[in-house]
Amino acid sequence: MYALVDCNCFYVSCERLFRPELNHKAVVVLSNNDGCVVARSPEAKELGIKMAVPFFEVREFYDRGELHVFSSNYALYGDISSRVMSTLEALAPAVEIYSIDEAFLDLRGMQLNYDLNRYGHQIKQRIHKWVGVPVGVGIAQTKTLAKLANYAAKHYPKTLGVVDLSAASWRSRLLKKTNVADVWGVGRRTAAKLYAEQIFTAADLAESDAEAMGKRYSVMLQRTILELRGIPCFNFAEQPTEKQQVLCSRTFSSRLTELPPLKEAVREYAVRAAEKLREEKGLARYISVFLRTNPNARFEVKYANSAAVTLPNPTCDSRVLMSIAVQLLEQIYLPGYRYMKAGVMLGDIQPHNSYQVDLFNPDLHSPKSQQLMKTLDEINQRYHRGVTFVGQGFEQNWSMQRQHLSPSYTTSWQDLRRVRC
DNA sequence: TCTGGGGTCCTAGGACCC
DNA sequence: TCTGGGGTCCTAGGACCC
Numbered sequence: 001m002y003a004l005v006d007c008n009c010f011y012v013s014c015e016r017l018f019r020p021e022l023n024h025k026a027v028v029v030l031s032n033n034d035g036c037v038v039a040r041s042p043e044a045k046e047l048g049i050k051m052a053v054p055f056f057e058v059r060e061f062y063d064r065g066e067l068h069v070f071s072s073n074y075a076l077y078g079d080i081s082s083r084v085m086s087t088l089e090a091l092a093p094a095v096e097i098y099s100i101d102e103a104f105l106d107l108r109g110m111q112l113n114y115d116l117n118r119y120g121h122q123i124k125q126r127i128h129k130w131v132g133v134p135v136g137v138g139i140a141q142t143k144t145l146a147k148l149a150n151y152a153a154k155h156y157p158k159t160l161g162v163v164d165l166s167a168a169s170w171r172s173r174l175l176k177k178t179n180v181a182d183v184w185g186v187g188r189r190t191a192a193k194l195y196a197e198q199i200f201t202a203a204d205l206a207e208s209d210a211e212a213m214g215k216r217y218s219v220m221l222q223r224t225i226l227e228l229r230g231i232p233c234f235n236f237a238e239q240p241t242e243k244q245q246v247l248c249s250r251t252f253s254s255r256l257t258e259l260p261p262l263k264e265a266v267r268e269y270a271v272r273a274a275e276k277l278r279e280e281k282g283l284a285r286y287i288s289v290f291l292r293t294n295p296n297a298r299f300e301v302k303y304a305n306s307a308a309v310t311l312p313n314p315t316c317d318s319r320v321l322m323s324i325a326v327q328l329l330e331q332i333y334l335p336g337y338r339y340m341k342a343g344v345m346l347g348d349i350q351p352h353n354s355y356q357v358d359l360f361n362p363d364l365h366s367p368k369s370q371q372l373m374k375t376l377d378e379i380n381q382r383y384h385r386g387v388t389f390v391g392q393g394f395e396q397n398w399s400m401q402r403q404h405l406s407p408s409y410t411t412s413w414q415d416l417r418r419v420r421c
Numbered sequence: 422t423c424t425g426g427g428g429t430c431c432t433a434g435g436a437c438c439c
Numbered sequence: 440t441c442t443g444g445g446g447t448c449c450t451a452g453g454a455c456c457c
Contacts, residue, residue, distance in 0.1 A: 031425035038425075038457095054424040072425090099428095099457045187455050218431065220455080247427060296424055343426090400425095 001116065001166070002236065003105040004138045004146040005088060005123060008154065010101035011039035013133040014080045015070050018409045027068045030055055033251045033400040034071055071402035075411045083131045091123055094238045104143060106236045111166065120162035140165035143234045144227035147184040148174060148202065175203035175228065185224040190217065202228060242351065243280050248273040249290070249343025252398040256339045262291070263326050264393035269344040270325035271392060274318040275380075277346055278373060283314035283355055283365055284346035287321060289328040294340040305332040310348065314355050315364035317373060321346070322389065 007013060011029035016022050026043040030036065036052050037044075044067060049058050061067035081100045089095050092105035107116065120137035127135050138149025139162075149163040152174055156163075165171045181191035183202050199205050206228035214222030223233035248269040256262050266289060277284055288308035294300060307328040315321065325344050357363050379386040 033425070035424055052424085056423040059423090101457080185455070189454065218454080220431070243428085245428075249426065251425065294424080341425090 001107040001111050001139060001141060002143055002146045003092070003107055003116075003120065003123070004098075004102060004143070004150040005105065005127075005135050006102040006138075006150050006154075007084060008134045008136060009039050009041055010081075010133065011070070011072060011077055012041045012044075014077050015073075015406055016041075017080070017132050018406070022068055025068055026061070026066060027070070028058075029070045029072055030404065032072060032402075033253065034403055035251065038072065069404045071405040073406050073408070075408055076406065079410045080131065080133065084127055084133065084135075087127050087130050088123070091126060094236065096237050097240070104146065104236060106238070107139070116166060117162060117164040120164060121160070124161055135161070137162045138165070139163065140171070141230040142227040142232045143236075144184050144224055145171065145230065148178060148182075148228075151178070151182060171230070172203065175206055176201055178202040180205050183224065183228070185220060190221065193217070242282065242349065244349060245345055245347040246273050246276045246280065246282075246284070246349070247343060247345045248276070249341060249345075250400055251341045252339070253401045254398070255294075256398055257335070257337065259330075259333055259335075261393070261398050262329060262333060262339060262342060264391065264396065265398050266325050266329045266342055266344060267322045267389065267391045268393070268396070269342065270322040271318045271389065273344045273346050274316055274321045274373075275377065277316045277349070278377060280349070281352050282349040283316050283352050284321070284349050285311050285314040286347035287311070287324055287328070288345045288347070289325050289332070289342070290345070291329065291332050291339060291342045293337050301337065303334060303337045307331040308345075311364065312358045312361035313364045314348070314350055315369075316352065317364055317369045318376070318389070320364050320369075322391065326391075 012027045015027065015029065024043065025041070026047055027041040028037045028044050028049060029039040031038045034055055036054055037049060037058065038052065040049055040051065047058075047061055047067065049061070049067075055069075058067070062069050077100060084101075085095065085097055085103060088103055088105065092107070093110070094106040096104040096106070098104055110116065110119070116139050120139055123137055124135055127133065136150050136153040138146045138151070138153050140146040140149045145165055149165045153159050153161050153163040163174075165174065178201060180186055180194050180199055180202055181188070183205060186194070186205070194200075194205065199208060205225060208225060210222050210225040213225060226233050250265070250269065252265065256265070286308060288306055290304070290306035292304035293302050295302060295304070309324060309328065311324075321344075329342070352365070355365070376387055
């Protein structure tokens with residue numbers, strides 16, 4: 001048996017922790033650059049605000065004082081997330097952290113000694129008491145069914161936030177009630193095709209010919225069908241696997257046209273990506289840079305391009321990655337466009353303690369480089385942006401907008417800076 | 422005027438090998 | 440008239456997730 005524990009409108013719940021007067025009010029959290037709505041309180045959903053709509057489309061609610069708005073504060077959400085996860089780790093035999101706001105629990109064997117429904121409520125109460133955010137709990141034989149149970153826990157108030165699908169009768173009832181588009185792994189495209197062949201509910205999908213569907217759609221859908229029948233196909237992964245790629249990209253606060261500020265931004269992203277890579281204890285051999293104008297603009301000339309290179313030897317040195325990123329940018333930059341976004345991607349990642357050096361090319365992971373990067377990271381862990389490269393720029397006028405940012409309640413960057421000033 | 426930022430897995434097709 | 444059979448690796452693109 002598996003449980004899926006998922007925090008309700010997580011980012012909103014994090015903000016409410018420190019602003020309890022916003023409980024029972026319409027609240028949303030915006031994506032970076034205050035672009036789209038990425039989290040909504042139930043009251044905001046009632047206003048008809050859909051997931052991922054651009055903020056300017058719902059701004060009227062805010063202007064009328066009916067909606068409270070926050071820019072995303074990932075330092076806060078990351079910290080609250082780790083509190084939720086460590087609480088879960090004390091409650092379950094094994095935990096797979098699936099995303100910032102949800103985790104699978106492996107309950108193998110527990111059904112013999114526990115009433116799983118009661119156990120689900122214990123989890124919910126413990127997290128509420130210790131961390132303060134509301135969660136939903138879904139319990140079932142496979143991950144896909146646990147997802148479905150969790151979905152039911154959130155959508156049907158009668159469940160009080162916990163659904164246990166151990167009983168076959170409950171399972172088939174829920175499958176019949178659930179739209180096939182709400183099944184984990186069925187996206188918009190697949191759902192549209194399924195409707196066309198008269199598959200409307202999760203039950204319809206579960207009863208379809210798994211092998212034939214696998215051939216017509218994909219093996220992923222085939223596995224989903226089996227999972228809906230209670231046959232596990234997706235493994236439980238307690239240990240996070242090493243990342244295959246690391247990406248840093250941002251939308252600029254305003255459109256950029258000239259090369260110098262674009263270079264600054266790309267250097268900044270390369271340095272951030274290199275930091276993430278070192279956190280992963282990885283070395284990258286593949287580096288790619290992309291650049292694009294606004295794909296949604298109707299009356300604008302569009303342009304998007306990317307360039308990549310594979311290095312002879314892998315590295316995590318910010319200086320190397322930064323200078324290569326700028327060279328790649330120069331290959332794809334064209335004057336005359338209003339650029340909206342750029343990004344740096346690192347791939348072909350290998351562990352830093354076991355890699356092969358190409359003898360005929362310089363080692364980009366020399367002891368000197370390692371020492372320098374270690375020192376850099378140590379300083380920057382203590383002092384936010386303590387050491388930066390000149391090329392990253394000082395003003396960074398292109399850097400994103402966050403007009404509705406909450407304070408760092410639980411992390412100390414901003415406060416520390418203020419004290420030191 | 423105004424639209425995020427990460428990731429994963431799978432597949433088809435091309436290039437190449439013997 | 441008429442040209443095999445078995446592989447691997449890489450990449451781009453699609454679909455999905457949060």
